[in-house]
Amino acid sequence: MSDIVCISPIDGKELVRRPAATPAEIEAALAAARKAQKEWRRLSIEERNAYVSKFLDAMLAMNQEVVPELAQQMGRPVRYGGEFRGFEERVRYMMRIAKDSLASTIPDDDRPGFKRMIKREPLGVVFVVAPWNYPFMTAVNTIAPALIAGNAVILKHAAQTILVGERFQKAMDAAGLPKGVFQNLVLTHEQTSDILSKGLVDHTNFTGSVAGGRAIEKAAAGTFMTLALELGGKDPAYVRADANVEHAIENLVDGAFYNSGQCCCGIERIYVHESHYDRFVEGVSALTSQYVLGNPLDEATTLGPMANLRFADWVRKQTAEALAKGAKAHIDTAKYTADVAGTAYLAPQVLTNVDHSMSVMMEESFGPVVGIMKVKSDEEAIALMNDSPYGLTAAIWTQDIEAAERIGGEIETGTIFMNRCDYLDPGLTWTGVKDTGRGTGLSRLGYDSLTQPKSYHLRTI
Secondary structure, eight states: OOOOEEEOTSSEEEEEEEEEEHHHHHHHHHHHHHHHHHHTTSSSSHHHHHHHHHHHHHHHHHHHHHHHHHHHHHHOOOGGGGGGHHHHHHHHHHHHHHHHHHOOOOOOOOOOEEEEEEEEEEEEEEEEEOOSSTTHHHHHHHHHHHTTTTTTTEEEEOOHHHHHHHHHHHHHHHHTTOTEEEEEEEOOOHHHHHHHHTTTTTTEESSHHHHHHHHHHHHTTTTTOEEEEEEEOOEEEOOOOTSSSSHHHHHHHHHGGGGOOOOOTTTTEEEEEETHHHHHHHHHHHHHHOOOOOOOTTTTTBOOOOSSSSHHHHHHHHHHHHHHHHHEEEEEEGGGGGGTTTOOOOOOOOEOOTTTTSSHHHHHOOSEEEEEEEEHHHHHHHHHHHHSSSOEEEEEOOOOOHHHHHTTSSSSSSSSEOOOOOOTTTTEEEEOGGGEEOOOOOOHHHHHHHHHEOOOOOOOO
């Protein structure tokens, strides 16, 4: 059976290798999940919450070990301290709303002699195929509410962050979850497809590329399992004429370059009203130039390598194409000595004179590059923001909340931000449109997607 290998972006060397599960191990894991789920679902929400709370405590206790481990696997600088602040926020929120979210719905028309209700029942076995860019937070978005709702969970983590799956398993074991309720499996793409095509799970949550989402959907075809797919993004920002420009500069630079641009809802293209354009470009370029590219284990580093050489090469290709078509680069990459072809280290770049004929403005970059265009009106900005195959988030920078809501209503996206970006609020549902995928996570609606309704129509005689 194949090995799953993680190559560290720090030095391009093998960091860890794990054998893929054998067919017998996969069969045993799925059987154990089915068996365990039948008992797990009988526990009260309070009892399941208690287990998840212990899991959270166990995971938080690992933070000092996890931060450098993440840097080694996917390149995020240790100075940013990992992911557990958002991780904890999401888990605690989903625990808090579980009882109300999973409560029965009672029809409002009383009918004497009948007891009528709609209960929410767990789907069964939930399969989480998790990505590497925020490997803890993206996975727990589904894992925690799935368990709280009474499902068993199988986790397949990305090869780039294979150790994260082991951290989840260790924390679940420390919390004392019944055997089989949660299992981490090391799987190849072929094994993942086989599990789906045979209908061995009841729901799959996948976060990754559009191509990966299509492969998931194709493999699951005909099984009637439910799918939640969060795929690509090309998230836009619009800086209106009434925006606080300095605030927009500071926050959009962070939104574009944090995590080396490897954020699902990172800002990849910016449209700026002509009255602010020159000041905005000047400010963004100056602030971006302050990033320190280097080894993510160094506390001085503010921009680590991309997670894999091929990701960096894709952004290099996009940038080169844009420059060849007339784009202007505002960052002198010569000062970034770590930015060397054939490595995952890539200097940040700000581009102007860009348009939608360029890949960098239309195709997901998922790296430290952003294009900026001048616009004359809300209508022009809306048209450009919607000129995309993706729709995850869009950020509007304005001091007019009514305008933000009105413009937001015209933008084809899953989330509208005003004066902020690149944040996932667990009280709001996380969803996308167009090629960004389908399904929803977190909030009360997240529980709806991880359960199925069951009607009770009981007559007394």
